[in-house]
Amino acid sequence: MSDDNGRIAADTVGSLLATVANSIQDALRPLMFADKRHWQSPEFEQLRLLEETLDEAKRDFQELPALVNGRFYYENDQRADSLDELRELCIRFQQHAQTLKYWVRAGGPIETEWAAETRWLRRELHRTQCRAVRRIHDDLESSSSRPRCLGALIVWRSQRRQQHNSSQPQSHPPQSQQPPERGHPVATTTNPPNSIPSNEIAACNLTGTFQRLGPDNRDIAFVCDFCDGFLVWENLRSMPSTRRDPSTSSATRPENWAAIGFSHPDSVSRPSEYSLHSGTDSTDSAIELEDRSHSKPGPRVAVRPQASGRASDTAIETELRGEEKTIIFPPVAITNHLPPEPGEWQASLLCPLCDEYYYEEQGDDDMDRVRYNQDERGFESIAMLQEHLEWSHASLLPSFGSLAPKTSSCAVM
Numbered sequence: 001m002s003d004d005n006g007r008i009a010a011d012t013v014g015s016l017l018a019t020v021a022n023s024i025q026d027a028l029r030p031l032m033f034a035d036k037r038h039w040q041s042p043e044f045e046q047l048r049l050l051e052e053t054l055d056e057a058k059r060d061f062q063e064l065p066a067l068v069n070g071r072f073y074y075e076n077d078q079r080a081d082s083l084d085e086l087r088e089l090c091i092r093f094q095q096h097a098q099t100l101k102y103w104v105r106a107g108g109p110i111e112t113e114w115a116a117e118t119r120w121l122r123r124e125l126h127r128t129q130c131r132a133v134r135r136i137h138d139d140l141e142s143s144s145s146r147p148r149c150l151g152a153l154i155v156w157r158s159q160r161r162q163q164h165n166s167s168q169p170q171s172h173p174p175q176s177q178q179p180p181e182r183g184h185p186v187a188t189t190t191n192p193p194n195s196i197p198s199n200e201i202a203a204c205n206l207t208g209t210f211q212r213l214g215p216d217n218r219d220i221a222f223v224c225d226f227c228d229g230f231l232v233w234e235n236l237r238s239m240p241s242t243r244r245d246p247s248t249s250s251a252t253r254p255e256n257w258a259a260i261g262f263s264h265p266d267s268v269s270r271p272s273e274y275s276l277h278s279g280t281d282s283t284d285s286a287i288e289l290e291d292r293s294h295s296k297p298g299p300r301v302a303v304r305p306q307a308s309g310r311a312s313d314t315a316i317e318t319e320l321r322g323e324e325k326t327i328i329f330p331p332v333a334i335t336n337h338l339p340p341e342p343g344e345w346q347a348s349l350l351c352p353l354c355d356e357y358y359y360e361e362q363g364d365d366d367m368d369r370v371r372y373n374q375d376e377r378g379f380e381s382i383a384m385l386q387e388h389l390e391w392s393h394a395s396l397l398p399s400f401g402s403l404a405p406k407t408s409s410c411a412v413m
Helices: 013-032 041-068 071-075 080-106 112-140 150-166 200-207 311-321 330-335 382-392
Strands: 208-213 219-224 230-233 258-262 324-328 358-362 367-371
Touching: 013 041, 013 071, 013 080, 013 112, 041 071, 041 112, 071 112, 080 112, 112 150, 150 200, 150 330, 200 208, 200 330, 219 330, 230 330, 230 382, 324 330, 324 382
Parallel strands: none
Antiparallel strands: 208 219, 219 230, 258 324, 358 367
């Protein structure tokens, strides 16, 4: 790439994104002016996907830089990892545009796999922009040896907004934006008021994706768009979208970390031994949390089934529905995850309660209040963090006895 004076201009994130946008425009232009009299739904679907890809790329380019002190840092970023990923995407988008332009000239039915490729390119472009912003954020937070992922901080700030909005009187709807948190590690001097959702569920769905994982798709994983880290909930039939106590005034407080889920029922898992494992790109593996904060929680979320006196009925119900189990509520885990170590795929997690723990020690004249420093490496998995919460912070949950799993390794004689 050269400038007006003939000098070779170095690539930047902004220049490569402009090349990608031009490639999408090159693919859109012949489709928009093509003769559509013989088009069917696949052709119109291809046109719609290209338009949505361009709109999402523009929206990400406008909103994501606000998380790292504005567009200037983002457009002129020259980090090697970001540039390599964008150069590869430029080639893929240029090839995709050439394929569609050739089809418009040659005519004939459109290939259905081209729409799948457009979806993949759209997804990768979004994730590439998120990773580029996260690398800038990590450099800005160089004072911390291993800062939280930028995606985790986005969900954290949405929780603070949600908590702030819920504390407002109902007669005066919260219309003003929340003032920025002092001392928070993310720089947000140019952050627009609507760049971060005011709901933790919406923030999770925008920060990453939930998908099936593992043999027979028995696990559910969250994949962060900003760090590519995986958070895995093992043996879970569906992901709950409400906390165990959603009606409490401190619904978003760290100590309210628990949610009620159900394991995979045995009757459903048996036939899957002979079925092929679907990959992460399968549409059946995609999951999205539903926002139920404004709806009345159903009895299956917070109320345990009452004993009917008939053991056979209870056994059949458990077999069909799955065994009830306590899990970490997804936004709590996402808010406290760290980018994975180089070469690793699972993201580690920090304990949200240890992060707010203070103890007293003898100072020169009086007792000093000292903040507890937990291990910066965090916990390796969701299961290890939940075990830590159940053993180390059970006193913060008055009704923790009802959260214990039904199957216990302890027996009282």
